Amino acid sequence: MASQSFVIRSPCSSANIGPGFDVIGLALSMFLELHVTVDPPASSTENYPLNCKITYEGEGEDEISLDPEVNLITRVALYVLRCHDQRAFPKNTHVHVKNPIPLGRGLGSSGTAVVAGVMLGKEVGGLHHLTMERLFDFILMIERHPDNVGASLFGGFVGTYLKPLTPEDTARVEIPLSEVLPAPQGGVDTGDRPPEPPVGIGHHIKFPWAGEIKAVAIIPEFEVPTAKARQVLPAEYPRNDVTFNLQRIALLPVALGQSPPDPELIYLAMQDKLHQPYRQTLIPGLTEIVESMTTATQPGLLGVCLSGAGPTILALATSNFEEIASRIIKKFEENKITCSWKVLEPAEGTTVVRTK
Numbered sequence: 001m002a003s004q005s006f007v008i009r010s011p012c013s014s015a016n017i018g019p020g021f022d023v024i025g026l027a028l029s030m031f032l033e034l035h036v037t038v039d040p041p042a043s044s045t046e047n048y049p050l051n052c053k054i055t056y057e058g059e060g061e062d063e064i065s066l067d068p069e070v071n072l073i074t075r076v077a078l079y080v081l082r083c084h085d086q087r088a089f090p091k092n093t094h095v096h097v098k099n100p101i102p103l104g105r106g107l108g109s110s111g112t113a114v115v116a117g118v119m120l121g122k123e124v125g126g127l128h129h130l131t132m133e134r135l136f137d138f139i140l141m142i143e144r145h146p147d148n149v150g151a152s153l154f155g156g157f158v159g160t161y162l163k164p165l166t167p168e169d170t171a172r173v174e175i176p177l178s179e180v181l182p183a184p185q186g187g188v189d190t191g192d193r194p195p196e197p198p199v200g201i202g203h204h205i206k207f208p209w210a211g212e213i214k215a216v217a218i219i220p221e222f223e224v225p226t227a228k229a230r231q232v233l234p235a236e237y238p239r240n241d242v243t244f245n246l247q248r249i250a251l252l253p254v255a256l257g258q259s260p261p262d263p264e265l266i267y268l269a270m271q272d273k274l275h276q277p278y279r280q281t282l283i284p285g286l287t288e289i290v291e292s293m294t295t296a297t298q299p300g301l302l303g304v305c306l307s308g309a310g311p312t313i314l315a316l317a318t319s320n321f322e323e324i325a326s327r328i329i330k331k332f333e334e335n336k337i338t339c340s341w342k343v344l345e346p347a348e349g350t351t352v353v354r355t356k
């Protein structure tokens with residue numbers, strides 16, 4: 001194989017946007033980058049496990065493993081490679097990760113890592129036949145809700161859905177994650193072929209987004225693991241709460257595509273009763289923050305919701321971003337929580353730029 005170098009760039013995401021639990025995702029302008037070189041003739045990295053050297057800078061640099069059998073991005077790439085009978089990375093693969101996405105904050109850091117990992121497997125494996133739609137199948141074998149990963153892969157403001165599968169394919173999709181991404185084997189290759197995804201598990205549709213609308217992310221300093229934020233959700237819901245969300249989800253994509261934006265309509269369309277009320281047990285002040293920020297009392301504001309599984313708060317607005325962020329930061333301060341904040345914009349999906 002000839003030497004090659006390329007950059008994979010994947011946007012972070014804000015999932016749900018209020019009522020769209022496990023359905024709606026928005027790709028935002030903060031990007032995980034993988035700077036990859038594959039250089040077969042050199043010898044410097046030949047002894048790295050699975051032929052892959054990882055270096056890392058940015059969010060999580062003190063905690064993310066640089067072992068390719070443990071690191072989420074390279075484990076996912078290996079899953080794609082092993083489904084195509086390639087047991088390791090090509091000789092002398094170097095992946096330099098640049099990650100500005102804070103971990104465990106509801107901005108899709110793990111989903112973005114999975115999306116970038118699948119793309120890494122495709123590129124280093126020379127698997128050019130894998131379309132974006134097929135990559136989505138691989139992603140959904142790992143991250144089993146399509147909203148955040150759909151946004152990171154395809155970009156923009158998306159609605160995502162899973163197609164009904166045959167009973168055999170359903171069984172394959174439900175295979176435990178530990179069989180898709182096996183536990184590290186200490187460098188020993190068991191030779192097992194992982195389960196390949198069924199074709200056409202997940203789909204997406206792009207919604208319009210009014211250019212005036214920006215996303216203000218208020219990011220608390222503490223983490224809420226998504227798995228934990230899903231455990232607090234009930235198995236069943238009162239019918240009225242489901243109807244409440246259905247009424248709002250029918251409005252949301254239209255309301256956010258209209259220019260000029262209608263603040264009252266958007267504020268209403270961003271209400272939720274299916275996940276936010278339950279997650280307040282993990283996020284002190286959540287309900288009060290969402291209820292205290294209104295379009296009547298805050299010029300420029302369009303609506304407020306939890307970003308993904310939290311704890312980040314997403315405020316959609318057309319102006320006065322700093323004032324909006326300050327008000328929400330103050331509310332968190334009442335619970336002794338400090339925050340940072342950023343103004344983000346809708347972003348394009350995952351790209352690969354070849355430099356050699």
Ligand SMILES: Nc1ncnc2c1ncn2[C@@H]1O[C@H](COP(=O)(O)OP(=O)(O)O)[C@@H](O)[C@H]1O
Pocket residue numbers: 032060064071072073097099102103104105106107108109110111113224225226227308309
């Ligand atoms: N760039 C990355 N490289 C490797 N692992 C990552 C990366 N980003 C996230 N992760 C993994 O995902 C975990 C966070 O996932 P999760 O709880 O779903 O939160 P989030 O809402 O940020 O996606 C991190 O603790 C880490 O294990």
Ligand SMILES: N[C@@H](CCOP(=O)(O)O)C(=O)O
Pocket residue numbers: 013014015016021022023105106107108109110111145147148226229230275307308309310
């Ligand atoms: N629909 C999911 C989205 C999780 O997004 P993340 O950014 O927190 O990983 C959920 O709400 O659990």
